[in-house]
Amino acid sequence: MKKVPQLHRCAECSTRYKSIFNQIPLDEVEQVDVGKVCYSFKRGEVLFYEGQMPQGVYCIEKGKVKIFNTGSEGRDQIVRLSGNGDVVGYRALLGGDRYESTASCLEETEVCFIPKKQLLNMVTGQSCLAMRFMQHACQELGQASKIITNLAQKTVRERMAEVILVVQETFGDNEEGQIDVRLSREEWASLVGTATESCIRVLSDFQQEGLILLQGKFIKIQDRKGLLKLGKVTES
Amino acid sequence: MKKVPQLHRCAECSTRYKSIFNQIPLDEVEQVDVGKVCYSFKRGEVLFYEGQMPQGVYCIEKGKVKIFNTGSEGRDQIVRLSGNGDVVGYRALLGGDRYESTASCLEETEVCFIPKKQLLNMVTGQSCLAMRFMQHACQELGQASKIITNLAQKTVRERMAEVILVVQETFGDNEEGQIDVRLSREEWASLVGTATESCIRVLSDFQQEGLILLQGKFIKIQDRKGLLKLGKVTES
DNA sequence: CGTTTGCTTGACAGGACTCAACGGATGTGG
């Protein structure tokens, strides 16, 4: 982790209009600049660990982060992937809990750290920020409820199909038409909630069935409809 | 469902101090009375169905409700149990979504229905209600993340042990020391995320191992520590 | 260029689901 000389201003942040700070009055947004600190993380570096007390929130300026829980057997379960403009770590801070998950960077990632005091000031202030966080938490809660049902009822094949689609929606495609995130097989397995070996087998099955194309670390979707059907996704 | 002549006043509600309306100024609480309607539901009756647009929220005055998703195979997955003082259905309303779950009563239940317009007025108003909902949603989100990891990594036995403990914490014991909620085997299975038959087998195993006592529909915990250990619960 | 890490495949065992059958409890209507 490296502290970055503060040259990023929220008002000019490219991700502002897709972030939770969208539609917040400009003067309030500029207020964020005052206390924040910018950091740069390498792949594998950690924003926060499960069990810590939150000291603030992290706004991702550029990069990708995985949020995961470590089960009792030590296996990881990724519960969310976050990218540009996402605010990470707000759940524990606003819920008054310790972190229940660990956040680790999937690639070179630049974040702005907003200290607890400042965020709470803004949230409890006049602004509609509390409202925005509330809506956001409620939406995430809806997604979580879907994940729960999927894990309990779908097979590894079905879950894998759905996860591939969700990850593509989250990060989109790169210039070559591949899903724009570099995940190891183990990380795909952590998303699906299965063993690495099972994950590998299912992925190569999918390729043989013409659903996807495996290109090293990257995956290209070949038959979107096939995946939708296989994953029994009720497209929203 | 039966409409109840409105004789319940929020300010005098016995559940108010454990509900989300705790610490809300009295005059605002009294404001709720204006637009609300009280209903009475029998066991099996439904507050709302998955897919509907939310028209308001339900505050449980007395009774118990299960919130569940119906998977693609038709099997149900219970994602939450709610009781006295809980507000049900706020997630979809505040998140701006349709209901992603169905809410069905486990026993005779009396609820106060607060219309959408009124709730939104209160939430967007000066009060700290948005803050309360935000905190609540964040806490539920933390629980959901735990459930996800459990479902993905624990065995049916482990999950069952944990679920028994969680349900007891939710509803407590009745006079006879049994967990104070009447759930069918199928509903226990829906909580754990398994088949009814597996659920039955595990429950009777637990009884033989001296962990619990099965008394018809009711369960009595005999060896709390054993369940904790088996469920690998990191007591919070 | 050696070492480590990640990927892949095979073999195997066991947990969990499905199907089927049956007794008992519950509830309804005559």
Add this chain to the structure above:
DNA sequence: CCACATCCGTTGAGTCCTGTCAAGCAAACG
């Protein structure tokens, strides 16, 4: 109050999915 139907709980048998272990190979890395 009884007969009937339905639902619920329980048990057994069989199958298959999925995780684990082991080993070989490729890729990445310093």
